[in-house]
Amino acid sequence: DQQVKQNSPSLSVQEGRISILNCDYTNSMFDYFLWYKKYPAEGPTFLISISSIKDKNEDGRFTVFLNKSAKHLSLHIVPSQPGDSAVYFCAASAGTGTASKLTFGTGTRLQVTL
């Protein structure tokens, strides 16, 4: 039972254009969402996050949007750069207790072409 879904395994975007990566979730207890970026042979690195009390969070070229009623979030990258080519994972947590367990999606491979 995949509680966090990234339905697009791959995405190709031209340099300078907008990249939009999507993520859907089914567990209504999730209240914190994160995006991680992963290059080959490296560990995931944190990119941006959003709490369920917000519907948008922005950090430079990266913006995450959260639609709680649709249980959907998206990551916008504007403008896209070749260095953004990586696998992007969406993750969610239900923040209870003293350590929060992340549930990850299966990832979307973004390729930014020249």
Add this chain to the structure above:
Amino acid sequence: NAGVTQTPKFQVLKTGQSMTLQCAQDMNHNSMYWYRQDPGMGLRLIYYSASEGTTDKGEVPNGYNVSRLNKREFSLRLESAAPSQTSVYFCASSEWDRSTDTQYFGPGTRLTVL
């Protein structure tokens, strides 16, 4: 400041052999985690440690044991390796609080069980 380090980077085992994966963090984080990543799947939580002296099962704990040796170190042990445990293993740490939930990952250990 190395962040999260993992040893070894690569390992090949025969079915039935045992081994321990090591993880250390220098960020003074309370919580530590072990994940595995398989092709076409997101990262799945094996075990986590909310704080020194505590460990709990994650989504896929069977076949593994963990030890939180001290605040810095969290090891993962395979007592009798099986081919199904061929995977890339990631360790992570976090200083969880209610307003943020960022986990920082190590570079991974690529394990092959023949």
